[in-house]
Amino acid sequence: MTTMTLKRGGAAVVGVAESDLGQVAPHMTPIDLMAQATVRALDDCGLSLADVDGVFAATAQARFAPMMLTEYLGINPTYIDGTQIGGSSFMAHLAHAAMALQAGLCKVALIAYGSTQRSVSRALASPPDYNPYEHPYRPFLPASAYALSAARHMHQYGTTREQLAEVAVAARLWAQKNPLAWDRGPLTIQDVLAARMVSAPLGVRDCCLSLDGGGAMIVTTAERARDLPRPPVYALGMGEAVGHGSISNMPDLTTTAAAVSGPRAFAMAGLGPKDVQVLSLYDAFTICPILFLEDLGFCAKGEGGPFVAGGAIAPGGKLAVNTNGGGLSYCHPGMYGLLGMIECVRQVRGEAGERQIAGCDVALAHGNGGVLSSQCTAIFGSQAAL
Amino acid sequence: MERLEESPLAAWRRHLAQGKLAYQVSPDGEPVFFPRVMAPRTGATGLQWRISEGLGTVYSTTVVYRRDEAPLNVALIEMDEGFRLMSRVEGMDAEAVRIGLRVRVTVRDADGDAPYPVFEALEDQSPTAGKGAA
Numbered sequence: 001m002t003t004m005t006l007k008r009g010g011a012a013v014v015g016v017a018e019s020d021l022g023q024v025a026p027h028m029t030p031i032d033l034m035a036q037a038t039v040r041a042l043d044d045c046g047l048s049l050a051d052v053d054g055v056f057a058a059t060a061q062a063r064f065a066p067m068m069l070t071e072y073l074g075i076n077p078t079y080i081d082g083t084q085i086g087g088s089s090f091m092a093h094l095a096h097a098a099m100a101l102q103a104g105l106c107k108v109a110l111i112a113y114g115s116t117q118r119s120v121s122r123a124l125a126s127p128p129d130y131n132p133y134e135h136p137y138r139p140f141l142p143a144s145a146y147a148l149s150a151a152r153h154m155h156q157y158g159t160t161r162e163q164l165a166e167v168a169v170a171a172r173l174w175a176q177k178n179p180l181a182w183d184r185g186p187l188t189i190q191d192v193l194a195a196r197m198v199s200a201p202l203g204v205r206d207c208c209l210s211l212d213g214g215g216a217m218i219v220t221t222a223e224r225a226r227d228l229p230r231p232p233v234y235a236l237g238m239g240e241a242v243g244h245g246s247i248s249n250m251p252d253l254t255t256t257a258a259a260v261s262g263p264r265a266f267a268m269a270g271l272g273p274k275d276v277q278v279l280s281l282y283d284a285f286t287i288c289p290i291l292f293l294e295d296l297g298f299c300a301k302g303e304g305g306p307f308v309a310g311g312a313i314a315p316g317g318k319l320a321v322n323t324n325g326g327g328l329s330y331c332h333p334g335m336y337g338l339l340g341m342i343e344c345v346r347q348v349r350g351e352a353g354e355r356q357i358a359g360c361d362v363a364l365a366h367g368n369g370g371v372l373s374s375q376c377t378a379i380f381g382s383q384a385a386l
Numbered sequence: 387m388e389r390l391e392e393s394p395l396a397a398w399r400r401h402l403a404q405g406k407l408a409y410q411v412s413p414d415g416e417p418v419f420f421p422r423v424m425a426p427r428t429g430a431t432g433l434q435w436r437i438s439e440g441l442g443t444v445y446s447t448t449v450v451y452r453r454d455e456a457p458l459n460v461a462l463i464e465m466d467e468g469f470r471l472m473s474r475v476e477g478m479d480a481e482a483v484r485i486g487l488r489v490r491v492t493v494r495d496a497d498g499d500a501p502y503p504v505f506e507a508l509e510d511q512s513p514t515a516g517k518g519a520a
Contacts (some may be wrong), residue, residue, distance in 0.1 A: 132395055133420045134472045136494075139460045140450045146464055155446070155485045199460075200449040200481070248472040249420070250464060253446055263432040329502035 004102075009386045011098035011109075012232035015045030015218035021331045022182050023118055024212040030070050032212035033114030038073065041216035042318050046229050047049055047108060051220075054079040054106030056093035059114055059214075060086075060126040060334050069112055070298065070305065078107035086369025087282050090114075090217070090338035091376035095238035097219045098308075107220065114214030114362050126334050128235035131246055140199050143207055145247035147199035149226035150225065150287040152200060152253040156302065162200055163305035165192035167286040168205050168328050170314035175325025177315065177355035180331040182209055183329045192286075206286040208326075214332035215342050222386075229306040233348045234386050236271065236362070239264025247371045257375040258295035258366060265364075266297070266378035273297045276379070277360040278347040279319065280340030282325040282368035289313070293321075296377065315355070317323035323347060323355045337367030337376070344380045361384045362384040394421030395436065402501040407438040407491045409469050421459045421471035440491035442505065444475065447483045459483050463505055476504050478511035487511075 017040030019033035038051045040049060055077040057065040066082040079100045084093045097109035117125040124215055128141050132380035139145065168190055175181035187205070195203040225232035241264070243257035244250045266272055273296065281289040281296075290304030298319065299307040307313075314322035322328075322355060324343040327336040346352045361382040368375060391470050392400070394410075398487045401408035410418040410433040417436075425432050433479035443464040450458045459480035475483045476492075489505035 083497050132500070136500075137460050137472050138458060139448075139472065140452070144448050144450055144460050148446040148460070151485065152446040197449070198449045199451070203446075246472075250472065253462075281518055384427065 003030050006095070006098055006238070006268065007102055008270065009234040009236055009381070010222055011220050011235045012222050012230045013217055013227050013235065013345050013380065014230060014232060015041040015047065015131065016345045017041040017044055017216055018180065018339065018342065019114060019179055019214035021180060021213040024116060026042040026119070028116055028119070028212070030059045030114035030214065031068050032067050032117055032373050033116070033212070034112040034216065037071050037114070037214050037216035038112055041218050044230065045218050047218060049073060049075060051108045052110045054097060054100055054109035056081045056097055056109060056111045058082060058084045058089040058093070059306040059372050061233050063116060076343050077106065079109070085376070086220055086375035087284065087335040087337040088367030088369035088374045089335060090242050090341060091238060091281050091367040091378040092367060094219065094235055094341065094378050095240060098235050098238065101219065101221050103282070110220040111217040111219065111338065112214070113335060113338040115335065116212045117334045118130050118212045134246060134248055142371050144199040144288055146267055146285040147202045148247055149291070150285070151371060153287060153290070156254055157305065159278035159305035161193055162189055163290070164201070164286040165189045165311050166205055166308045166311070167283065167289050167313070168192045169327035170308070170311065170317070171283060171322050173314045174323050174355060175329035177353070178325050178330055181325040181330040182211055192372065202285055202287070208284045208332035208336070209332055211331050213331045213339070215338045217338065217341060217345070221373070231383065233345045234381045235378065236381040236385065237265040237267070239268070239271025239377045242374045244373050246371065251374060254291070255295055256291050256295050256372050258377065261375045261377040262296035262329050262366070263347055265379050269379040269381070271362060271379060276364045277320065278323060278344060278357050278363040279321045280343050280346060281321055282336055282340060282361070282366055283328050284332070284336070284368060286328070288368060289321055296364070296366060317320045320357045323357065337365070340367065341365040341378060348380050348382050387474055390423065394469050397421065400501050402433070402493050402503065403407060407440055407463070407493070407503050408511050409467060410434065410437055411436050417467050417469040419471055436467070438465055438467055438491065440492070442489055444483060444485050444487040445470060445487060446485055447475070449480045458482060461505070463489060471503070473505050477506045484510060490509065494498060
């Protein structure tokens with residue numbers, strides 16, 4: 001028996017686009033946004049809808065997202081994947097698309113997301129599952145789950161609220177370089193600390209935005225990608241891991257399954273943290289990038305707070321993190337992962353405008369789903385990194 | 387195959403109704419919580435119910451601030467028997483609950499709803515406690 005392994009760089013991203021973001025037109029549906037982004041992403045790569053034969057989609061607002069999107073687009077895909085692991089779904093979709101492409105089960109894969117969370121309210125867009133063991137205590141989910149992790153991290157490692165605030169301020173400074181970002185006004189550490197408390201130690205400026213939005217990504221084989229107009233952005237490494245479902249059952253509140261997904265992705269890519277120029281780290285809350293920097297190996301466990309201090313992940317800092325402004329300041333429609341991947345693709349292509357990091361050949365997007373539950377990592381590279 | 391006549395959740399609540407915080411132990415002696423039909427990792431069935439002594443330590447804590455409501459404590463409690471659950475610490479200021487605080491379970495009867503465990507500090511944590519001599 002032979003085993004098949006996923007080929008490093010066997011698949012490439014050829015087209016990316018956001019849908020309308022922020023506050024979209026009244027009565028737009030999540031599938032409208034997926035379709036809008038799909039057409040834009042196809043325009044980006046010069047392919048047409050008729051070329052798409054793999055559909056990968058997820059949203060909190062449609063249980064059967066791939067079905068509804070396929071109907072809407074009017075196509076007959078040969079491969080369907082509706083993996084729903086929250087904001088990390090799309091890194092998983094990328095890995096699964098690469099497998100399907102390698103196996104010849106489809107030739108052009110579409111990954112799509114859409115959400116009208118701001119228009120319809122968070123409560124309607126993403127109602128939490130009923131958990132009888134947590135429900136009586138009325139945690140404000142997901143914020144309280146991340147707050148419990150942050151409190152433990154502070155207790156165990158001396159992480160401070162100021163260090164958490166550094167993450168929010170860095171995101172805002174990057175957002176000021178992104179014309180599409182929602183929040184571009186000034187923001188100081190003191191503003192973050194003084195903001196209304198949501199679930200201690202997290203205040204409202206430690207929490208991501210709650211907006212409408214979506215995106216699409218077109219993925220094909222490396223061979224086909226080279227015939228298309230844009231420079232291919234290769235999927236060098238992907239890793240998926242699930243640690244738990246509910247925050248009550250997270251074994252160690254200071255260590256996420258990114259400590260598993262990251263090494264898996266790096267092993268496939270044959271790369272390490274030192275090779276990465278740009279990171280998209282899912283910043284649902286300010287504690288998240290701190291945890292992921294540690295778990296992905298960019299600093300030691302417990303040193304994430306000091307690592308981000310002094311503007312280290314802001315423009316001009318030592319490591320470029322969330323150059324689009326992240327879920328904290330650019331856009332967070334509920335399952336942000338795809339938008340983080342899109343930013344990585346733009347950075348590797350050199351198309352990130354004012355926020356472009358010079359010589360970005362390797363970018364890492366890390367997705368988080370649930371309450372630090374599902375962790376998926378994707379590493380993108382240019383032709384030079386292949 | 388023997389049909390299960392009582393769900394894990396129903397069995398847990400039956401114990402709570404008697405004022406007991408129950409948990410399960412797998413055949414290899416591992417504490418299991420939340421209650422399940424099989425042991426995680428091994429898949430072993432035949433989990434045994436045990437009654438906790440009711441003592442634990444705050445593993446992490448947060449305070450939820452909702453508009454027009456008093457601050458509400460939400461905590462994760464590590465029980466001495468080695469399992470963890472979400473709960474809250476009552477009988478003290480929500481903002482004064484600290485990681486490491488030793489706590490004891492008490493069962494709260496929800497109005498017409500299922501009973502659930504909450505915790506109280508082992509030592510008096512009221513704002514005036516221990517300050518008399520200072």
